[in-house]
Every structure is written in structure tokens, then in C-alpha cells.
Amino acid sequence: MEKFTALPAQEEFVAAESSPENDIKAGTLEDREAMKRLGKEQVFKRNFGFTSITGFAIVLMATWEVLLETVAFGLGNGGPSGLIYTYIGVWIGFILVTASMSEMASMAPTSGGQYHWTSEFSPRRYQKWISYLIGWLSILGYQVGVAFTAYLSGTIVQGLIVLNRPDYRYQRWHGTLIAMGFAIYSALFNIFFATWLPLAEILFGFIHFAAWPAILVTLWVLAPRSPSEQVWHSYHDAGWGNTGFACLVGLITSAGSFVGGDAPAHMAEEIKSASKVLPRTMMTTILVNGIMGFVTIVTFCYTMGDIDAAIASPTGYPIIQVFYGATGSVASATALSSFLVILNVAMLMTNTAGSSRQLFAFARDRGLPLSPLISRVPLGYDVPVNAIVLSTLLACVLLCINIGSTIGFQIITSIGTVSLLTSYMTSIGCVTWRRLRSLPLPKSHFDMGKLGVVVNLLSLAFLVFAFVFCFFPPVPNPAARGMNWAVAVYSGMLGAGVVYYLLRARHVYDGPVEYVRKSA
Secondary structure: OOOOOOOHHHHHHHHHOOOHHHHHHHOOHHHHHHHHHHOOOOOOOOOEOHHHHHHHHHHHHOHHHHHHHHHHHHHHOOHHHHHHHHHHHHHHHHHHHHHHHHHHHHHOOOOOOHHHHHHHHOOHHHHHHHHHHHHHHHHHHHHHHHHHHHHHHHHHHHHHHHHHOOOOOOOHHHHHHHHHHHHHHHHHHHHHOHHHHHHHHHHHHHHHHHHHHHHHHHHHHHOOOOOHHHHHOOOOOOOOOOHHHHHHHOOHHHHHOOOOOOHHHHHHHHEOOHHHHHHHHHHHHHHHHHHHHHHHHHHHHHHOOOHHHHHOOOOOOHHHHHHHHHHOOHHHHHHHHHHHHHHHHHHHHHHHHHHHHHHHHHHHOOOOOOHHHHOOOOOOOOOOHHHHHHHHHHHHHHHHHHHHOHHHHHHHHHHHHHHHHHHHHHHHHHHHHHHHOOOOOOOOOOOOOOHHHHHHHHHHHHHHHHHHHOOOOOOOOOOHHHOOOHHHHHHHHHHHHHHHHHHHHHHHOOOHHHHHHHHO
């Protein structure tokens, strides 16, 4: 076995371990041992338990809310029946993906998440540059998530203005400014009220569950009912010439409602008994949100009325039109839509927290420009303030794209899903490689045993499939304006990561696994 000398930071960590302040932060004995093995210093308070972190995860994934807000693409490619059946398949696929990530999160409970797992489980000669690129893409995925949830919050408010004021002249910059306001509010809460975040997540989780039956019961009671034939045997082909293929193109609607299942892992260093709590939280989230999403999508398909009218709603959101058609009242439709605004702001706050921890972790491993500044935690704070501020600034920059082109902004947001799918594929691929080579893996409280390799391989097959269809345009042979340029933007962002790695990062970035080896 190779011998390594301890890092100076590790020596300081060991010396500081017994201090009173550190005792408060360190969590359980198992948490302290995990941080020692990972070679990291405990700088955050572990103030999340199972209930609060599960609320965090469920609200961030927000499956039923995202489905209602982004359903138009799936209706255009697949129709009601295609939307339902692809949802079931995508849900099963993400259960397998979440099981694979839950096991890795229990093995290595660290804020780094996928890029750490890639570093620790990949072949040694590849671990440095592969983990770096996955860290780059994971940050991109979560950063886009912050901008997208702010965009949803702002533009739903703008859609409600359209509903209430028919004389209002719709301007993209209005919605963008509202979205920026929500992003700044989220940052301020995450900085100055961080100790209240666990309690807030429990409250958000309660609203998530309470608003769901309130909306669905209203639709079932008041909305016009579509015949079952239209719901279960009605497909729509946007011109592909094959209904099944059209449904597969539309599966990005369902896939987008399930990404983010890794979010609890990025809060690992703030969770008590993280190696035990993380897999329970991640599996609970995918199962609970999956059930709620299925009931929601079936309800929507039964109660949406005229599909064309819903898609062409001047509010920009078919669900607002459905609420108005069901209730016949502007006030009632506004009240129901307000639940979505509240839950989107809650999702934005959790996204900001998750994104900032990802930035902090990668900067701590010297993977970003100005890493010492980004990873700094100011005295008197238990959150990465600089990372929160940076995350919010980047979100505001991305939101500015919407002023020039909504299509351009939507292309950027689709990159978030693709980037996270890439990080899932790579990290699961690395642990699968170790299993196939019969190489040792760290102990886990969520050990799938011999079944693990089967789950991992099925997860990879599903992720590759979903990854490919994320790059398809909404219609065949589109004009340049309607083309899905996600592949070009994705390649460009990946290329930027490669350039920075070659110019700078390869000289300072070692990868998390080196800290694990040195701490041993």
C-alpha cells in the first residue's frame, strides 16, 4: 500500500476536531469519521435531519409542479397518452438511477456529489480530468436550475398579470426583472436566514403536499371532463411520421421533472448521520414525487379541455388557462396559480442552496477560477456566502438571455438537464466499472449487493437513451430559429471546461480522491 503524507489542511482539521465549536458542527461519530476519510474539514453546521432534508429534496425536484408548468412540449410530441406512458417509463428509469446514486451517497457523503464519486471510483489514470469535467457540468446543471426556477416564478406572475389585465402589453423584460427579484430574495434568505432553512424546508414540504390535493380536487370537481379514450388512446405526432418516435421526443418533459434527485447529496456536510439519512431521503423523494406526478398528469389530461386552446394561452402557461376554464373565475384561477408561484420560489431557494454548495465544494478542490475566494466561508456565517452571491449573479446573467430571445433561454435551460444526466451517467459508470472488475468499494448503509451491478447497468442504459432524445428539436426539419441548439451549447460549455483545464486547472486540481488517499 502506498504511503502518503498528510496535507497541512488535514493536520489543521485533526487538531481542531476537539474544539467546542467543531463538536457542535461535526455531527455523529460516523459523520466525523466520514469527513476524515474524505480528507475534508467540517465547516458547516449539521442542522438537517431526515424530515427537513427530505422536504428540501421533494421541493427541489418538484415533480408535479414542473409537469404542470412544462407540459406543452409533451402534448405537442406524444399527446395525452404519450405523455402518460412515457412518464411511467421515465419514472421507473429514474428509480434505478436514484438507487445507484443513493448507494454512492452513502459510501461517500460529501457536497461534491457526482464529481467526487467519479474521482473516487474511476480508473486512477483518468480520475483527474474526468472528475474535473463532471464537476464543471454538475455546476452548470445546478446553475441553470437556479435561473430556470427564477424564470418560472417570474413568468407565472407575468402570466397572472395577463389574466387579470387584458390590456397589459406583454414584455419579456418585465418577467425577467421579476425573476431577478426572486433570485435576489432567495440569495438573501440563504445568507441571512440560513439557520431557518431546515424549518423552512419542512414548511415548503407541507405546502407542496397541501397544495396538491387543493388543485387536483378543484380540477376534478369543476373542470370539463375529457373522455377516457382521449386520455389513454390519444397520441399526437408533430410530423415525425411515427407516433412512438414522437412520444420519445416528448419524454424530455417527464425527464425534466425528475432531475435533481442528487440534490440531498450536495447538502451532505450539513446533515446529521448523512450516510444513513441520504439514501432514505433520495429513495423517498423519487417514490413520493413519482406517485404525485403520475396522479397529476392523469388528472391534467382528463381535465384540460381543448388542447389547442391550452397550448395557445396568452398567459404563456397552459395550466393557467386550464384553471380559468375549470373555475370560470379570474380570481379563482389566480388563487390556484399562486400556489405554483409560492412553490416555485421555494424550489428556487432550495436550488440556490444546492447550487452554492456545489460551487463551494468544487472551489474547495481548486476546480474554479478564484477558488480561494469562492470557497471562503466568512467568520460568523455557516454558509458559503461568496458561492451564494456568485450563483445568484450567474443566474441573473442567464436570465438576461430571455430579454433577447425566449427560445435562446429555453435552449440554455435544456442544457441543465443534459449536464446533470451526463454527471449521473459518468458517476454510475465509474462505480459499475469497479463492480465489473470486482474492485473494493467503501461500506454503505444502502448496499445493493449482487443486485447492484444489474441496477447500475439498467440505469446507464436508460440514461444514455434519455440523453440522446434531449437533443431532438420539437418538430422535424425545423427552421434555424426553432432548432434545438442544445448540442452546440453543450459542446461549447464542455469545450470551455476543457480549455480552462488545460490552461490552468490541471496544474492545481488534484481531484477529491487524492485527499482521500492522503487522509488514509
